[in-house]
Amino acid sequence: MAKDMTLLWGSSSPPCWRIQIMLEEKQLQGYNQKLLSFEKMEHKSQEVLDMNPRGQLPAFKCGNHILNESYAACFFLENQYKSQGTKLIPDSPDAQALMYQRMFEVLTLHQKMVCVIYYNYMVPEGERHDSAIQRNKEALTAELKLWEGYLNKTDCYLTGKEFTLADVLVFPVIAYIFHSGLCSERYPALAKYYNSLKDRPSIKATWPPTWQSTPAQDTLKTV
C-alpha cells in the first residue's frame, strides 16, 4: 500500500516532517518520496503545482487522494491504518481532549516562532522596527512559558504516558525551535521532552537531512 503513496517534501519543514513521522509510526515505509529544495524554489516546480496548486510542501498523494495539509494527511493515515503500527488516538476522553487541544494550539506557537525567525524575510527593509522585533520576541517567550508549564505537568508525552497524534504534530515545531537556538536551561521541561523524543525510531529515521550538515542557529538564544 505504501507504494501507492508519494510525498514531495522539504527538509526541516514541520508540516512535511509530521507526515514523515506519521508514515514511520504506521509502518508505511517504502512510499515514493522526493526531497525538494526551498532555496532552489523547487516547491514552485510543475511537479509540485500539479499536486499542490499553492506551490507548497508537503505535497502528498495516497492512492487517488491528495492530502497536502499535514493535519489532514495524519488524520487520514491514522483512520485508514488504525490497527497498524502505533495507535495514535487514545481511548480515554481525558487524553483525547488534551491531545486535540495541544495539536491545535501548537499552530499558535508555530506562528509566533515564524514571526521571530522570519521577521526580516516577512517585513520589507525600511518597515522594520526594533520595537516590533522586541514585541514578537516577548509574545514567543510568553507562549513558550505556557508550553513549559504544560510539559512540566506531563509524565513523558504531551498527553501523558502514551505517544499520540499530538506528539506527531507538535514535536517538529519544538525541534525547529531548539534547532533555532532555544536555551535548554531556560526551558528545562521543553528540553527534556525534546531530548527524550529525538531518539524515537520514527523521529530519528526522518531527522531533517539539512540539520545534519548545518550547525544549530542562535536566533532564539535570547527568547
Ligand SMILES: N[C@@H](CCC(=O)N[C@@H](CS)C(=O)NCC(=O)O)C(=O)O
Ligand atoms: N498548511 C500546510 C502548510 C504548508 C506550508 O506552509 N509549507 C511551507 C513549508 S513549511 C511552504 O511550502 N512554503 C513555501 C511557500 O509558501 O511558498 C500544512 O500544514 O501542511
